[in-house]
Amino acid sequence: MLLIATRNKHKFEEIKRFVPDGIQVVSLADLGINLEVEEDGESFVQNSIKKAVFYGNMTKMKVIADDSGLVIDALNGFPGVHSARFMKDYDYKEKMMVILKMMEKKEERFARFVCAATYYDPVGNIIICCEEKVEGTLAYEIRGSEGFGYDPIFIPNGYDKTFGEMGEEKHKISHRYKAFTKLFSLLRAIIFDK
Template identity: 50%
Template sequence: MKIFVATSNDHKVEEIRRILEDFQIEIEKSPKKIFVEENGETFLENSVKKAYYYGNILGTPVVADDSGLVIDYLGGFPGVKSARFMENRPYKERMIEILRLMKMAEDRSAKFVCVASYYNPKTSFLISVEGVIEGEISYEVKGEKGFGYDPIFIPEGYKETFGELGQKVKDEISHRSRAFKKLFSIITKIGDILELGDDRK
């Protein structure tokens, strides 16, 4: 089974590819860069919107996700605006700004959320699932591994940020890992019932 990812983010494609290794699925970045205005109010809206846009334009099954960092002290911010917060600025600067906003925070609880969607334009079949990893925001940017906000997020049960823990641990417990593994566990179980045709090959 070959599936395109509705993104132009190389880091995300590689992460999804590693996550789905055990499912024997060929994951590829979209051959076209397609602009999708991510103006939904929820991760679900944006994930589904990207899946529909890419799937219908490419004419082939795609997976899409919308993910973000939800910080309790900031009322859920940056949330669905995680990628657009201080857009076009390096993530190091964005993280420093978030830490500044949380300078007086005693409650540093946060979570990473991912809603992953699979859409097959040939059958109009759509399915979306959510993955969440709870944790807290560190007091400083720590670690050079990962990408995005990884260096300020400490997952529950650990003392280091995702930026310090590295790829192997993140691939096992991250919000994206939980969402995509759940998504493809469902797809592989119900594929025959839904008669997904060539997508099962």
């Protein structure tokens, strides 16, 4: 049994698709855990490890956790590690509208999605973390209703569609796909042999 340390059902479903066959997964919501970790790290890696260790020690389960976000060069990396907490009580459409407003007079629109994926085994005190990214640019408007979060304003390099317009195609190139694919390739022996 593996705990995916999120209550976000969209993120849970996205991460679950990367888990190798034969491994049963549960979410924080499935376990009725409502405690929040203060994600006050200065990097995605720090926040991802903090989350995995917190929930692993609490449940005594093997955990995978991630911290991910949108990094915009013209805004000095904003929202970055604050992506989920930026305008916390607002929905993502409103967040995206504010970011697009901040970008109105910016010619440079380079951005990237970053994901740090962490595995933690509280029994063996094993921590393995992988960070990956996908480079791209910001769209000029919200486009598409697929995915979640900031997907409808991010256009990955080599494409003319946003993640929000891609659907299934996104799952083969995303930052989360890259990070969790790498993580599970490192973990095969650990998870399957226990």
